Amino acid sequence: MKISIPFLGVLFLVTACSQPQKSSEAGDAESAQSKFAHSPLVEHIYTADPSAHVFEGKIYIYPSHDIETEVEEDDMGSHFDMKDYHVFSMEQPGGEVTDHGVALKLEDVPWASRQLWAPDAAEKDGKYYLYFPAKDKEDIFKIGVAISDRPEGPFTAEPEPIAGTFSMDPAVYQEGEDYFLLFGGIWGGQLQWYEDQKLVEGRKGPTDGIPADEEKALMPYIAKLDGSMTELAEQPKEILILDDEGNPITAGDNAKRFFEAAWMHKYGDKYYLSYSTGDTHFIAYAIGDSPYGPFTYQGNVLEPVEGWTNHHSIAEFEGKWYLFYHDTELSGVTPLRNIKMAELTHLPDGKIQTIQPVN
Incomplete structure (x- = not known):
């Protein structure tokens, strides 16, 4: 459905308190508008972790769908209790955003038990593929895939997760006929529970298996599809x-090390790996000569946002590049986020101009 300003006015009057409203923490509407550098793309539901692609000449965004929950907050992110995905599209940056409705629901994923976290999508030969993490019946994150004939879905999930995958935050990078799946995330993403890509028995907490500060940090993974x-x-x-x-x-270099949300794009002849540093709240990036790396750290794409988490994507549309990210402008609380976009600039030396999310 298309979201218009009059429709939003009616919606806020007649729907339950679970719908987004700017909190006192976020400030009144006027002060919030002056504080934040970019406006929310979606205001009728909470959205986060936006993965953006250009399909059929439009920008399609595949975010997670935050909801209010009674699940108690913990360091494993249990309070991020998402249960479905919506797909959004826009014909031009700054244009009207269309909500295409529910694309996939938790109950329609045979192997999953809870927590439909950050997804991504890809197109091949007229088919569309939605890659998503969820916890299986043993409460271990796996990565699944669902298929549709349309970029907006609805999507039909495969009966089992993708063999050989683990952890969370899938992202697909396409180069010609090749498609690569990136994934991984520490703490709630459970990457620290694995050694040699095998689950280590007995690891249960968010820091069980995290290397010592002076040791090599845990890194994301990549595999060709x-x-x-x-x-x-x-x-x-x-x-x-x-x-x-x-x-x-190293694991102790919290301002630079990988935490979650790996994303890849190519500019010129260089590959850019961007990612969230988690507890230091940057979107950092590194540059390499191959999708497989190695990548050399360069700096930050995005400074910290309002809210604890940070997760992004980068896409090109009609010759310009854009960053998609989230913050908590609408709610003022971390588990209820809203997606945004900003123009992104590659500098002449190949570096990315750092984006400021607040004025």
Whole structure:
């Protein structure tokens, strides 16, 4: 459905308190508008973790769908209790945003038990693929895939998660006929529970398995997808992120090390790996010569937003580049977020101009 300003006015009057409203923490509407550098794209539901792509000449956005929940907050992110996905589209930046409704529901994923976290999407030969994380019946994150004939869905989930995947935050990078799946995230994403890509028995807490500060940080993974787009064509490989001296970023370097939300794009002949640093709240980036890396840390794409989490995507549309991200302007609380976009600039030296989310 298309969301218009008059419709939103009626919606806020007649719907329950679970609908987004700017809280006192976020300030009144006038002061909030002056504080935040970019406006929410969607205001009738809470949205986060936006993955953006250009399909059929439009910008399509695949976010997670935040909801109010009675689940108690913890360091594993249990209070992020998402149960479905909506797909949004826009014909031009700044234009009207269309909500295409529910694209996939938790109960329609046979293997999943809870927490439909940050998804991504890809197109091949007229078919559309939605990649998503969810916890299985043993409460372990796996990555699934669902298929549709349309970019907005609805999507039909495969009966099992993708073999060989683990953790969360899938992102698809396409280069020509090749498609690569990136994934991984620490703490609530459970990446720290694995060694040699096998789950280690007994690890249950958010820091169980986190390396010592001076050791190499945990890194995201990448694997080429096979022709079906529903299986891996190879065993996942770790993506190394290095400092400017060629050494792996260490676990204690919280302002630079990978936490979650890996994303890849190509500019010129260089590959850009961007990611969230988690507890230091940056979207950082590194540059390499291959999708497999290694990548050398360069700086930040985005400074910290209002709200604890940060998750993004980067897409090109009609010759311009855009960053999609989320903050908590509408609610003022971390578990109820809203997606935004901002123009992104690649500088002449290949670096990215850092974006400020607040004025």
